[in-house]
Amino acid sequence: MQVRTIGAVVPSPDARWVAYTETKAIAEGERSEQLTQIFLARADGSRRLQLTRAEKSSTAPTFSPDGRSIYFLSDRSGKMNVYRVLVEGGEAEMLTDVKGAVAEYKLSPDGKMVAYTTYEPPLDLEKSHKEKRDFRVVDSDPQDAALYIIPAEANDEDKREPKKLFDARYHVASFDWAPDNKKIAFEHWPTPLADDWTKGDIAEVEIATGKLTDLAKTPAAESAPHYSPDGRYLAFDKSSEPVHWPGDARIALLNRANGEVRLLPDTFDAKPTVLGWAADSKSLVFLEAKGTRDGLYSMPIDGPPQTLFLPERGVVGSAALNMTGTHLGFSRESTSDAPEAYFLPLQGVKPVRVSRTNADLAKPALGETKVIRWKSKDGLEIEGLLTLPVGYEAGKKVPLILNIHGGPAGGFVETFIGRFSIYPIAAFASRGYAVLRPNPRGSSGYGKQFRYANMADWGGKDFEDDMTGVDQVISMGIADPDHLAVLGWSYGGYMTSWVITHTDRFKAAVVGAGVTDLWSFTGTSDIPGFLPDYFEGEPWNQFRNFADHSPITFVKNVKTPTLVLHGEADIRVPTSQGYEFYHAMKRLGVTTKMVVYPRTPHGPREPKFILDIAQRNMDWVDTYAR
Secondary structure (H helix, E strand, O other): OOOOEEEEEEEOOOOOEEEEEEEEEEEEOOEEEEEEEEEEEEOOOOOEEEOOOOOOOEEEEEEOOOOOEEEEEEOOOOOOEEEEEEOOOOOOEEOOOOOOOEEEEEEOOOOOEEEEEEOOOOOOHHHHHHOOOOOOOOOOOOOOOEEEEEEOOOOOOOOOOOEEOOOOOOEEEEEEEOOOOOEEEEEEEOOOOHHHHHHOEEEEEEOOOOOEEEEEOOOOOEEEEEEOOOOOEEEEEEOOOOOOOOOOOEEEEEEOOOOOEEEOOOOOOOOOEEEEEOOOOOEEEEEEEEOOEEEEEEEEOOOOOEEEEOOOOOEEEEEEEOOOOOEEEEEEEOOOOOOEEEEEEOOOOOOEEOOOOOOOOOOOOOOOEEEEEEEOOOOOEEEEEEEOOOOOOOOOOEEEEEEEOOOOOOOOOOOOOOOOOOOOHHHHHHOOOEEEEEEOOOOOOOOHHHHOOOOOOOOOHHHHHHHHHHHHHHHOOOEEEEEEEEEEEOHHHHHHHHHHHHOOOOOEEEEEOOOOOHHHHHHHOOOOOHHHHHOOOOOOOOHHHHHHOOHHHHHHHOOOOEEEEEEOOOOOOOHHHHHHHHHHHHHHOOOEEEEEEOOOOOOOOOHHHHHHHHHHHHHHHHHHHO
């Protein structure tokens, strides 16, 4: 719980400084939160200082064009707002004062304006709550994020008047300033409902007049616009048609002079995260997964993608391009190295570490983690991460934990095994366990075809991928087949519940926020279009298909002692999914327990809860699988 994470590593326009955030867990007294603060470092790593120190978090740092100030987001006023502080330090100034919360902001290229998105809560919300009239009509008047601008400098009366750029009835999801400061391109959805990302389009608004122009409006999902520095192009992500939940995208290039759009070459995983343009407007920079690693790449406007930095081991993340398009900032970590912030010129070779976030952390012995590969039943090669017990002796058989990721289009990558998590890999290894984290078909990092390979087949070949992975570790002489445990969250919880309804080989199981009944999940989740896409139709038209892939259908087969964990405020996988499975097992006489965490959405956030879940995972496995 003492490991700090790194986020939003941003170089200054002149590349002399790097701003980055550090997040630490606070779990003392009445506090249980993750606190984020902004730090500054010289680009050569020679000097570091903490810039923000409030009791509330400060995130999303951005340098002003002259490099003298840093803008950031904080909820220190009770609502998320935009602030500004001098690089040399001093009191932060609040620029916006919204009634809802600022979702995203961007400084104009000339530094004179700040654009931001926020929603406006109903004026009588507080009154209706007090009068007990706070009923809610489902899907009615959703809180769309609208686009505003505000001057960076106050007027003679020390005020800044915000301006709403247009009144169109849709949700603004992301946006970018044109280099001449006169227009903003933005991604918009019909509503902010999570299902509606598939309907994303891109439009442009004139700052002076509010005039709207559609730029990309097709059946594909279009997102993440980025103007080139010379103003000739607008790059954006464009999915294939029809849009599918496993996701895929290519970088599209709109010629602003003639309106023509062309697609740039495919990337390895067909899921690039574009960071921005290089200064010469001849290439874009993007982040993407490749197997168990994440790397930084360049996409020329004419030619195939090129590697900028792909670590030999570990991952990069929290990456950002500076405003002038000359330098990159990013975090870097590996299975044995805690996160730190790094700086890299676009034409550079070796990144420079600028932080000492975890440099003085007392680090106990860690189990070795290595990438292993095996053939599934149909011959497809599958990859995963295997962590060995601390001080493992070759030939010794040890208990094995099968840890399954969420998604299903997630993926295990080479992050630090000692970071705080509901699955404490380093702690498991210190207790004598080996841990296998497979990337079965359906995972990201292995290309579009692999990611789409479990559609309409949850619990089928992906299940075989996981089981043959366990067989592989047994055949290596490492895993004891009589001491196996399985745990996972979300889709990992689904797969855990599927595993124990289809085999008795595991002695302990922990189902975290698991989808256990595909039909009832579809009717209660905030993404009702998710499973109909994966299973090729609505449940009333695919009743047998939904039933045949639901763990609850086979719950009478469970013999494994099973712990069920769920967040009470989870709208992605509603708590009812956990209750269904738990009550069925209890009535069947299976050894089981369910723990519900108040205030907790789909991913646990409060450190005390994260610690409790980690400890319960450890205790349950110790009790039944050791």
